[in-house]
Amino acid sequence: MNLLKTSVLNGVAVLIKTATMFILNKILAVYVGPAGYASIGQFQNFIQMITTFAGSAINTAVIKYTAEYHENEHQQISVWRAAGSLVLIFSFIFSLIILIFQKQLSLYIFQTTAYQSVFVWFAAFLVLFNLNALFLAILNGKKEILKLVVANIVGSVLSLMVTSTLAIKYHLYGALIALSIYQSLAFFVTLFLCYKANWFKISYLFGRIEPQIAKNFAAFALMALVSAICVPLSQMVIRSYLSQEFGLNYAGYWEAMIRLSAAYLMLVTTTLSVYYLPRLAELTHLDEIKKEVYLGYKFIFPLAVVGGLCVYVMRDWIITLLFSQAFMPMRDLFLWQMIGDSLKIGSWILAYLMLGKAMTKLFVTTEILFALSSVGLTYLCSKLFGFEGVSIAHLVNYALYSLVMSYFIFRQLEEKVK
Incomplete structure (x- = not known):
């Protein structure tokens, strides 16, 4: 399936997911407010870190090797x-760790024990959370795009139903429980979709871990773990800093900005x-890889630019429609955030080569370096420009990241394919 067909089919799922995100944003804006947004952001970052450590660190490797071994069913099954x-x-x-330290985690993330039971819910559903992510990775690697689209649509609908119901009834507490469980509920649908495929059996999922496969997973696990620590942790540090410097509401405005960026860029990401990651994993010749990267800049990058421009032009209407008047201070972030988002996608088109071709050392180095620079630039720019500085820092950080990617990626790639 080529890039255009994949984008169109994937666009259906993205359209539905974006619509559900916009509806949820409105519900959360009304029922939890800006301060609640900040707490939700902290908990989502925690979930991201834990799920990666608890198994999803290897999902990129599952996509890569499932795609790479498309002519070797035995090897695919060994990977699964x-x-x-x-x-x-x-x-x-x-x-088990979460259950033991639930009180301490609640105090650290929320500064209160009032949400301690949220961690019990998350611990109970964690295995289903990660199995769902694994099934999605297998579908992705097998290029079962239609099944993947259906799974993503069901996940989006479940997210809307569960989160809206619990947030409306229990406000912030309900929203946090929803974050803990909704992807786990989607597991049963994803399992059914895989089970109906003629290439899949439940027995293919469990068994002996072959040493060579574990070794192959290690590089990808390291990259995912570094990313899972650096990105969420840097966001948590920035959110805490904004809360202290400007107040908890301003941390919520920034969280709303992040969510909006994630929503309008969803088709691209x-x-x-x-499509892009499995495709890069398949290619072995440098000329083919360069051609695929060119197609990425031809079709994917312009989508990000146009999307950012539209969001910026309609920013006042978007804030009122998707959030509420209470979120109007986030208006100051839009210009720099949209430019930074375009630079981010441009750099990711190159950065995905690090994942597709297992450039572990470069990936780990750049993840750590630019997570630190994100925090440092946020501190510096907010001192110079006030709250607006947090989005200026976003722009500067991805401008620097783009330059580094442009310089190093193909130099490393030429060495790998020699």
């Missing part, structure tokens, strides 16, 4: 068995993961 077994083991370990 290793992945499924690792997910079960690490999900159990981290569920999902196309990168659904």
Whole structure:
């Protein structure tokens, strides 16, 4: 399936997911407010880190090797068995850790024990959370785009139903519980879609972990773990800093800005993961890889630019429609955020080569370096420009990241394919 067909089919799922996100944004804006947004952001970053450590760190490797071994069913099954077994083991370990330290986690993330039981819900559903992510990775690697689209649509609808119901009834507490469980509920639908495929059996998911496959997973796991620590942790640090410097509401405005960026860029980012990453994993010749990157800049990058321009022009209407008048201070962030988002997508078109071709050292180095620079630039720019500085820092950070990607990626790639 080519880039255009994948983008169109994937666009259906993205359209539905974007619509559900916009509806949820409105519901959360009304029922939890700007301060609640900040708490939700902190908890989402925690979920992102834990699910990665508990098994989803290897999902990029599952996509890559499922696609790479498309003519070798035995090798594919060996990959899935290793992945499924690792997910079960690490999900159990981290569920136990969360249950033991639920009080301390609540105090650290929310500065109160009032939300302690949220961590119990999350621990109970963690294994299903990660198995769902594993099934999606398998569908992605097999290029079962239609099944992947259906799974994503169901996940979006479940997210809307569960989160809206719980947030309306229990406000912030309900929203946090919804974050803990809704992806786990989608597991049963994803399992059914895989089960109906003629190439899949439940027995393919569990069994012996072959040493060579574990070794292959290690590089991708390291990259995912570094990313899972650096990105969410840097966001948590920035959110805490904004809360202290400007107040909790301003941390909520920034969280709303991040969510809006994620929503309008979703077609682009999902196309990168659904089509672009498996495609890069398949290619072995430098000329073919360069051609694919060119297509990425020809079709994917302009989408990000046009999307950012539209969002900026309609920013006042968007804030009122998707959030509320209470979120109007986030208006100051739009210009720099939209430019930074375009630079981010431009750099990611190159950065995905690090994942597709397992450039572990470069990936780890740049993730750590630019997570630190994100925090440092936020501190510096907010001192110079006030609250607006947080989005200026976003722009500067991705401008620097783009330059680094442009310089290093193909130099490393030429060495790999020699």
